[in-house]
Amino acid sequence: MEKYVSHFSAAKMWNIPYIEAVLDWESDEARKEHITVAKNSARFYADGKIIHSCGLTLPARAVVIQKGERVASPELLFLELAANLSIQQLILLGLQLCSHPPGLPAEAITAKQKIKTFLTKTSGYRGHRKAAQAIQYVENSSASIMESLAYMILALPHALGGYGLSGATFNREIRLKSEGKARIGQNRCFADLYYKQAKVAVEYESFTYHNSPSEQGRDAMRSAILERQGIVVMHLSTIQLYNREACKDFACNLSYRLGKRIEIRTKKFDEMHDLLRSLLPIRKVGV
Numbered sequence: 001m002e003k004y005v006s007h008f009s010a011a012k013m014w015n016i017p018y019i020e021a022v023l024d025w026e027s028d029e030a031r032k033e034h035i036t037v038a039k040n041s042a043r044f045y046a047d048g049k050i051i052h053s054c055g056l057t058l059p060a061r062a063v064v065i066q067k068g069e070r071v072a073s074p075e076l077l078f079l080e081l082a083a084n085l086s087i088q089q090l091i092l093l094g095l096q097l098c099s100h101p102p103g104l105p106a107e108a109i110t111a112k113q114k115i116k117t118f119l120t121k122t123s124g125y126r127g128h129r130k131a132a133q134a135i136q137y138v139e140n141s142s143a144s145i146m147e148s149l150a151y152m153i154l155a156l157p158h159a160l161g162g163y164g165l166s167g168a169t170f171n172r173e174i175r176l177k178s179e180g181k182a183r184i185g186q187n188r189c190f191a192d193l194y195y196k197q198a199k200v201a202v203e204y205e206s207f208t209y210h211n212s213p214s215e216q217g218r219d220a221m222r223s224a225i226l227e228r229q230g231i232v233v234m235h236l237s238t239i240q241l242y243n244r245e246a247c248k249d250f251a252c253n254l255s256y257r258l259g260k261r262i263e264i265r266t267k268k269f270d271e272m273h274d275l276l277r278s279l280l281p282i283r284k285v286g287v
Contacts, residue, residue, distance in 0.1 A: 004063045004070035006052060007034035007084070010077045013066050014097075014109055018145035021281055022085070022093045029084070036072070036080075059121040074110040075118035078135075082127030087134055087160060088152065088276050094138035095148040102143050102171040102190040112138050141170035147192050149280055150204050150241055154193070154251060158264055161272030163251040165258060168193040168202070177229060189222055191231075198258045200232045204241075232257055242280060 008030045011019055024030055029050065036052040062076045072080060074097050082090055094115065100108040115135050122128060137156055142148040147170060156162025172194035176187060191201035203219070223233040234254060240246040255262045 002070060003035050003037045004072060005034065005066075006036040006072045006077070007050070007080050008032075009034040010072040011081070013069070013071050014074055014077065016093070016096050016109060017099055018096060018281075019093075021145050021149075021279060022089055022096065023081075054125075056122070056124055059118060062118070062122075073118075075115050076122075078110075078115050079119065079122060079125055079127060079131045082131040082134070086275065087130060088156075088272075088279060090130060090134040091137050091152060091156070091160075092148055092279060094134060095142050095151070096145065098138060098140045099142040099144075099148065100140075102141075103173065105141065108140065112140050139168075139170055143171055143190075143192070144204075144206075145281070146206060146238075146241070147171075147204055150202070150236060151193055152276060152279075153241070153247065154202070154254065156276065158266070158269045159272065161269065161274070161276035163248075163255070163262055163264075165195075165251065165254055165260060165262075167195050167197065167258075169196065170194075172196070172201075174201075174226065174229075174231065176225060189226070191226075191233075195258055198232075199230055200234065200254070200257045201226060202234050202236055202254065205235050205237045244277070 005013060008023060011023060016022075033049045034052065035049055036054050038054065058076065062073055063070050064073050065071070078090070078094060078097060081093060085093065094112070097109045097115070098112055100106075105111075112135065115138070119128065119132050119135060137152075137160070139151070142151065151168060151170065152162060154163050154165045155168050157164050157166070170193060171190040174189055174191060174194075176189065192204045193202040194200070195202075203223075205219070219235070223235075226233050234250070234257065236250055240250050252262055
């Protein structure tokens, strides 16, 4: 196996959306170039570089050509960074690796099933246990970092700091009936988070895309159309997501719609919930 770009350096080469929310680019480790070689005896010293070794036989296409260099694939990158990141950060990394604009899955860097398949072939690798745990909570098709974080806060189990309202999928395509099509001039819409069994859609409303009167009007029309089709629409604002108590109120209302109960009485939840919420970007008008 030839040497290849890995870890933080590989993450920079894959243009992962909002990767700065996952990795601390100001840390000494992130500033250095990361290279992996075949075995420990092949390691060398170079100023400004961190040299890793991997003596395991990697699956086919674990290392690929990217921008003319041999680079860890997205699936291998997920596994490599498992040893460096918290479980919440790793889940967020997975969500962003599998993210894409609504209706355009081909634009995703990778997919959940590809990572899961890769992990079945790399059981002896450092960080594998954490990676295998994290991938359980990764879903395809998030369209933004804030959708990913809203999903994590609402859907992750209590032990990881979430409200345990699992079962949501990202950007579910909903075909509109004829009256709805004519009213808003489109054949379909995408629900940011959708609970299929309960027919509940959660729409995240950022200041950037939902602050103008015209956009608010379209949102209201779209919600009314979906509710006529039997889908309950709940709107989660930026203010609610950033305000802990307001977010809890939203989660409780959502749990009622889903027919679930939220019962959290452990100090461990508070610790993990604070850790999860710490991933929210420094608040800006546009989020």
